[in-house]
Amino acid sequence: MAERQTVDARGAFCPGPLMELIAALKLASVGDEVEVLSSDKGSVNDIPAWVAKVGHQFVGSTELDGYWSVVVKKAK
Amino acid sequence: MSKTILIVGGGLAGTIVANGLCRQLGAQLRSGAVSITMLGASDTHMYQPGLLYVPFGRMREHELFREQSRVLDRRIHYYVDPAKNVDVEKKQVSTESGRTFKYDYLVLATGSRIMPQSIPGMQEAAHWFYDLEGARKLRDALNNFQGGKIVVNINAPHKCPVAPVEFTLMLHEFLEGKGIRDKCEITYTYPIGRLHSLEPVAHWAGPVFEKLGIKSEIFFNTESVDPIGKTITSMEGSVMPFDLLVTIPPHEGAAVISESGLGKGGWVPTNTKTLHREGSDDIFVVGDTTNIPISKAGSTAHFEADVLIDNLASLVQEGRWAREYDGKAFCFIETGFSTGTYVWFNYQTPPTVAPPSQMLHWFKLAYNRLYWLSARGLL
Ligand SMILES: Cc1cc2nc3c(=O)[nH]c(=O)nc-3n(C[C@H](O)[C@H](O)[C@H](O)COP(=O)(O)OP(=O)(O)OC[C@H]3O[C@@H](n4cnc5c(N)ncnc54)[C@H](O)[C@@H]3O)c2cc1C
Numbered sequence: 077m078a079e080r081q082t083v084d085a086r087g088a089f090c091p092g093p094l095m096e097l098i099a100a101l102k103l104a105s106v107g108d109e110v111e112v113l114s115s116d117k118g119s120v121n122d123i124p125a126w127v128a129k130v131g132h133q134f135v136g137s138t139e140l141d142g143y144w145s146v147v148v149k150k151a152k
Numbered sequence: 153m154s155k156t157i158l159i160v161g162g163g164l165a166g167t168i169v170a171n172g173l174c175r176q177l178g179a180q181l182r183s184g185a186v187s188i189t190m191l192g193a194s195d196t197h198m199y200q201p202g203l204l205y206v207p208f209g210r211m212r213e214h215e216l217f218r219e220q221s222r223v224l225d226r227r228i229h230y231y232v233d234p235a236k237n238v239d240v241e242k243k244q245v246s247t248e249s250g251r252t253f254k255y256d257y258l259v260l261a262t263g264s265r266i267m268p269q270s271i272p273g274m275q276e277a278a279h280w281f282y283d284l285e286g287a288r289k290l291r292d293a294l295n296n297f298q299g300g301k302i303v304v305n306i307n308a309p310h311k312c313p314v315a316p317v318e319f320t321l322m323l324h325e326f327l328e329g330k331g332i333r334d335k336c337e338i339t340y341t342y343p344i345g346r347l348h349s350l351e352p353v354a355h356w357a358g359p360v361f362e363k364l365g366i367k368s369e370i371f372f373n374t375e376s377v378d379p380i381g382k383t384i385t386s387m388e389g390s391v392m393p394f395d396l397l398v399t400i401p402p403h404e405g406a407a408v409i410s411e412s413g414l415g416k417g418g419w420v421p422t423n424t425k426t427l428h429r430e431g432s433d434d435i436f437v438v439g440d441t442t443n444i445p446i447s448k449a450g451s452t453a454h455f456e457a458d459v460l461i462d463n464l465a466s467l468v469q470e471g472r473w474a475r476e477y478d479g480k481a482f483c484f485i486e487t488g489f490s491t492g493t494y495v496w497f498n499y500q501t502p503p504t505v506a507p508p509s510q511m512l513h514w515f516k517l518a519y520n521r522l523y524w525l526s527a528r529g530l531l
Contacts, residue, residue: 084445085445089497089503090349090447090481090497092344092445094344096445098343122345130387
């Protein structure tokens with residue numbers, strides 16, 4: 077069954093939200109979703125750009141109280 | 153009744169915690185109110201950061217090792233008997249030899265390990281320096297290298313975020329010293345959209361790489377390596393030829409963690425401030441094996457260990473909590489064979505890089521020796 081995992085990368089300067097997402101996707105199964113919480117606005121652009129490049133699916137991003145939730149589905 | 157503290161993993165974090173607890177719980181250890189047991193995988197302790205120097209012949213293998221019994225306080229019951237299963241319900245750990253250890257408090261400090269086998273072709277075709285065997289092979293490969301394309305390939309996740317940059321700069325100097333730099337092309341690949349996850353390190357490395365003629369490719373996450381055709385392919389669709397491939401393979405935590413159902417990939421869900429395993433108030437997690445989204449580094453492990461020692465000692469002696477971990481990390485960075493710098497940050501403070509100097513390089517060299525004092529808890 078597809079799972080949803082949340083990676084809380086708020087305030088994480090290193091390795092940072094995209095690197096955390098890449099690591100989480102490696103352990104996920106096809107169809108699983110990974111939600112990344114990030115306080116870095118750059119991730120809101122970086123993550124969808126990278127996801128499109130490698131062929132995963134960008135589900136969406138939401139601005140919350142001073143941070144962003146970015147959701148990605150593992151497609152392959 | 154006597155309380156048992158069981159530490160699984162005798163690397164940097166586990167050793168600092170064990171020695172620090174002995175210092176703070178002297179009276180309880182003497183009276184028998186507390187006992188400390190550690191399960192490890194080896195009777196030797198390796199200084200991992202020293203592996204960086206091995207391929208360049210700048211650190212001898214024997215300098216990396218000490219007997220674990222000499223690094224650990226004698227009051228610790230140390231067993232070379234790796235944990236096989238952690239049962240959080242029964243509060244016990246079973247080992248490979250079939251023993252069972254009960255605990256009142258458990259400290260998980262099993263670190264992280266490289267997984268070149270997780271990428272097709274990587275194990276056959278690549279070199280690395282993140283374990284001793286790999287560092288030896290890379291030393292031989294560099295000694296025999298007469299020129300060609302070298303790819304330094306970094307994969308996520310990995311420990312010690314600065315080692316790949318240090319290695320690349322040292323490689324440049326090594327090839328210059330050998331008189332073959334003009335016959336070599338160095339390309340550095342990185343998983344995200346800049347040269348390093350730490351933004352100031354990325355900004356600093358850009359012009360330095362340019363000046364030294366080191367090429368780079370960002371957004372490069374390895375999909376496969378072709379050992380026969382000698383090419384490396386990224387998930388992003390790039391194919392790069394190489395004569396020598398030096399990789400930082402992706403990492404996972406210890407098998408015992410995932411096999412005991414304590415965390416996917418061996419990463420234990422951990423409270424970022426208290427270092428409790430999420431959902432357990434008798435299990436603490438320290439060092440590389442936490443899932444805390446900060447650098448997996450010896451310094452992180454050390455700062456976490458200091459907090460854990462204070463909290464565990466306070467809990468045992470006074471039944472109260474001492475303090476929280478603030479996310480502190482600090483890394484020395486070798487910028488060649490004769491200069492160095494450092495970077496530090498925590499959950500609140502963004503990282504900054506100090507200007508490289510010879511003095512900071514000497515500090516790092518001094519730390520390479522002082523490590524043993526720090527593991528003993530004396531520094
Ligand atoms: C090449 C290189 C360079 C580095 N440079 C730096 C640097 O400059 N600065 C820095 O801060 N950090 C550096 N690091 C990183 C640093 O070494 C690690 O982050 C640090 O050792 C983490 O400590 P730890 O205790 O979590 O893990 P480790 O020190 O790896 O210890 C984990 C221990 O657990 C044991 N273990 C595993 N499974 C079991 C089991 N089932 N039962 C019992 N025991 C088990 C292992 O054998 C190991 O001894 C470097 C690492 C490498 C490889």
